[in-house]
Amino acid sequence: MRIGFYSAMTGIPWGASEYLWSEAAQLLQRRGHTIGINFQRQWRCPAPLADLRSRGSNIFWRYGPIDQVRNKLTGELPWQKRHQQWLQKFSPDFFLISAGSHTDDVSIGSVAHQMGIPFATLVHSASTRNWIEGEALERYRQTYQHAQQCYFVSQENCDILEVHLAAALPQAQVVENPLKVSLTEPLPWPDSSQPWRLACVARLGCWQKGQDLILEVLKQPQWRDRAVEVTFWGQDHGNQRQLEDLITLYGLQSQVRFGGFSSPLDIWRHSHALLLPSRYEGMPMVTAEAMMCGRIAIVTNCGRNPEWVDEGDTGFLATPTVASLAEALERAWSCRHDWQAMGVLAAQRIRERYSPDPVTAFAEKLEG
Structure with missing residues (x-):
C-alpha cells in the first residue's frame, strides 16, 4: 500500500508528538509499504x-512560516x-494526519474527503485554553467527522475535542506513544543521604508545563529549610528567562537549578521523584518513563496521569493550582x-497498564 503521514506540527523542528507516527512509518516501510x-x-x-x-520514504516539504506571512499579505489561500x-x-491509498495540538491545522482532511482519499487523525494534546472559533469550526468538524478513525493519546483529549467541535466522534480510539526507556526492572535507587532530588522533566514552557507553580510553592516558608532540590530538565520554549528571574526573586538559588536536555535514564539514575504540574497534557510520556524507572510521580490529574498514578501508593495527584500542588x-x-518502595510498586503497575509495543500496535491499526 501507499501510506501517507501528514504532520501538522508547527513552530518547532521536532517534538514528542512525532515519535509515534515516525516510528510506525519506519515499521510499515520495513513491511514493504510505500511511505x-x-x-x-x-x-x-x-x-x-x-x-x-x-530508506526510501518520499518527503514533501510544504510551506513554512515565511510562506504563511507572504500569503496573508497577498491574500492568497494556497493551502487547498x-x-x-x-x-x-x-496518491496515497490511506494517510494519517498527526496533530500535536487540537488547534493544529488539519484542513487537509476536508480536501482529502472531497478527493475520496481515506484518512485517520491522531491528536496528542487538547485543552480548553484555546478554542476553535469562527469559520475554522466547520473545517475541523469535516476533518474529524470524515476520518475513518480518530486516534487520541488519552480519553480526556477525545472528550475535550468533542466539546470544541460540539460533535460526537464515535470512531475514536485511544493509543499509546513509544517510551524512551526499555527496562525490564527499575533502576537502582539513588543515594538518599544527599537532598531529595525532584526532577521536572519538560520543555520550559509554563503555559503548559506549569514550572512557575513549583516556584510559587517552594517560596513558602516551610520549604526553605527542607533538604529538597528541584531540577528543571528540558530545553527553553520561551520561559527560561522568567523562571531564572523568579528563582532570584524568591531566593531559591540553592534549591532550584537547570539541567538542560538529558536522557531519561541519566535523569532517573540521580533523581528520586518526578514533579510535573502540567496545566494540560495528552499522554505525558515522562510520567510513564519515571514510573518504569521506579520513581514516584507528583503530577496533575490531566491526560493519562490519573490512569497511571494511584494516589498515595505510586505517586500523588494535584490540580494545576499553587494550593493543590502545595498539598500534594x-x-x-x-x-x-x-x-523507594512506592517506586518499585509504580514500576510494576505501569508495566501492567502500558502497551509492551505501542508502535507495532499502532502500525497494525493503520494497516487495517
Missing part, C-alpha cells in the same frame, strides 16, 4: 525524517492547492522515606 511524508519546510531535515528518506498537490503527487507536595514529603 510518503508531508512535513513543514525546515532549514535542516530532522534526523528521523532524514533516516526515513534514506498545496494539499491537492501532495495528495495527487503521492506535603503529602509526598511526609512519606519521603517510603518513596
Whole structure:
C-alpha cells in the first residue's frame, strides 16, 4: 500500500508528538509499504525524517512560516492547492494526519474527503485554553467527522475535542506513544543521604508545563529549610528567562537549578521523584518513563496521569493550582522515606497498564 503521514506540527523542528507516527512509518516501510511524508519546510531535515528518506520514504516539504506571512499579505489561500498537490503527487491509498495540538491545522482532511482519499487523525494534546472559533469550526468538524478513525493519546483529549467541535466522534480510539526507556526492572535507587532530588522533566514552557507553580510553592516558608532540590530538565520554549528571574526573586538559588536536555535514564539514575504540574497534557510520556524507572510521580490529574498514578501508593495527584500542588507536595514529603518502595510498586503497575509495543500496535491499526 501507499501510506501517507501528514504532520501538522508547527513552530518547532521536532517534538514528542512525532515519535509515534515516525516510528510506525519506519515499521510499515520495513513491511514493504510505500511511505510518503508531508512535513513543514525546515532549514535542516530532522534526523528521523532524514533516516526515513534514506530508506526510501518520499518527503514533501510544504510551506513554512515565511510562506504563511507572504500569503496573508497577498491574500492568497494556497493551502487547498498545496494539499491537492501532495495528495495527487503521492496518491496515497490511506494517510494519517498527526496533530500535536487540537488547534493544529488539519484542513487537509476536508480536501482529502472531497478527493475520496481515506484518512485517520491522531491528536496528542487538547485543552480548553484555546478554542476553535469562527469559520475554522466547520473545517475541523469535516476533518474529524470524515476520518475513518480518530486516534487520541488519552480519553480526556477525545472528550475535550468533542466539546470544541460540539460533535460526537464515535470512531475514536485511544493509543499509546513509544517510551524512551526499555527496562525490564527499575533502576537502582539513588543515594538518599544527599537532598531529595525532584526532577521536572519538560520543555520550559509554563503555559503548559506549569514550572512557575513549583516556584510559587517552594517560596513558602516551610520549604526553605527542607533538604529538597528541584531540577528543571528540558530545553527553553520561551520561559527560561522568567523562571531564572523568579528563582532570584524568591531566593531559591540553592534549591532550584537547570539541567538542560538529558536522557531519561541519566535523569532517573540521580533523581528520586518526578514533579510535573502540567496545566494540560495528552499522554505525558515522562510520567510513564519515571514510573518504569521506579520513581514516584507528583503530577496533575490531566491526560493519562490519573490512569497511571494511584494516589498515595505510586505517586500523588494535584490540580494545576499553587494550593493543590502545595498539598500534594506535603503529602509526598511526609512519606519521603517510603518513596523507594512506592517506586518499585509504580514500576510494576505501569508495566501492567502500558502497551509492551505501542508502535507495532499502532502500525497494525493503520494497516487495517
